[in-house]
Amino acid sequence: MSGNRQKMKKFLNMVKSHPYIMIGGSLILVMVLAALAAPILTSFDPLEVSGKDRLLAPSSAHVMGTDHFGRDVMSRLLYGARVSIEVGLSVVVLSTLMGGIIGLIAGYYKKFDNVVMRILDGFMAFPGIIIAIMLAAIWGAGKLNIILALSFAYFPPMARVVRSCVISVKEWECVESAKAAGAKDGHIISKYILLNSLSPIIVQATFSFAVAILDEAALSFLGVGIEPPYPSWGGMITEGRAFMAIAPWEMVFPGLAIVITVLGLNLLGDGLRDLLDPRLKA
Template sequence: MLFLKKYHKYQHPYITTSIIILLILVFLSLFAPVLTDYNPVRNDARNRLQPPSREHLLGTDQFGRDIFTRILYGLRASIEIGISVVILTIIFGGIIGIAAGYYPYLDKIIMRVLDAMMAFPGIIIAISLAAIWGAGKLNIIFALSFAYFPKMARIVRSAVISIKDLEYVESARAAGATDFRIIFKYILKNSASPIMVQATFNFALAILDEAALSFLGVGIMPPEPSLGAMVTDARTYMVVAPWMILAPGIMIILSVLSLNLLGDGLRDLLDPHLKNTLKK
């Protein structure tokens, strides 16, 4: 109820829209076995390249597999990867960001390393690591997490630096509170807003980059469904079977767009400067 009051007060209709879209996507991925009777990896040569119909809502691909079914399971894989990447980036980025922001003698060393890593685009790092480690869901998760955690670490570091010298933190330190207690009771609690916002953007990037890795052939291994791999397979059949590329492409767009809208909305809602602007 408190969140709804805040929402009504600051008027963020796109937060509601993005949450509704995300809930629908999560529902579709979780209940995929209930929503379809088809096997996502079983070939059916007799029904290959069938247009959308009552039997196949989004048509079939070059192997006769139901596209709607493969999208549901591919969406599930994307969400699993996105959630895993977000958790790992928060853990590793948070630890490194706190160490750099709270302990000045570690700051220069850590930040120079992070600056060197951020000199390369995240997708390039992810592609390189996926090529070295090999394709597969677990390797994608680790590759994307390694590519994203430097930015999360910098955001956490900035939040820690802005909070650690405030009066209530100084009071806790003067009262004899340990660094561990100060970090977890005072600093992390008040650093949650930028971490949440960055986490939503990382989620969107993970879905998009997972599709890119699968598109390039270093992502999820076939025949396991992947939205990016479905787009790759559909390129050859764009003229004779356009439904093959439209359906997974639209699903990727919806997922990434809804997460980006949610991140923008949370940033507006949680940023005190933007709150004052919205009030006016």
């Protein structure tokens, strides 16, 4: 027990020495807690329309004002955070699984490398958001379709990261010794290669999370994302464009939410890279 406590204390001290992790982690924690506590923080229904409360400025009754349908902006912002976090987390899990499997195969089995990576190069020739828009337009709007579209658009970078790690790790002496001892490929991959590739995978997943949240907002802004009237940050900005001059709060608050969340994830990713990458340690 004392050994585990010492390891935990050492890890916490390392984290504290990287301010980006502290700042980014704090911003993300605040957004996640706010999304989870939405029913406590606001009593308004995010879908409830009220004609007499249209375009009310921020006040004690409506902290962030109301939109052109009389819906409480703060309520829609908090419940929209749930959508953004759910989409981002789902995209990270799916793209990491797909990219991890493909990267492992391409990096460990040289005969598959050229074929697999040339296909991925073809995918990466186009910006991920363009692929996501195309797939979303084909499959239609909706949360599940957006998750699938973004996952297919952003698994190639993860595959390249995993492949480069595998190519590096499989040259280590411990891997060569395991091969000489007759260890099976599955054992080598799970015990040596995958475990020693987790650090860059975690960092890449953090950046993918930020991109997924940003692109979900972009897709909703373009009308191929979350279907109205369900709240999403990009959809709220789209709906507020026509009233920007008379009710700027309808766009400002969801825009700030996107900026804070993406900034927090990018800072967290930078901090984790500095912490986990041995090449950056003095």
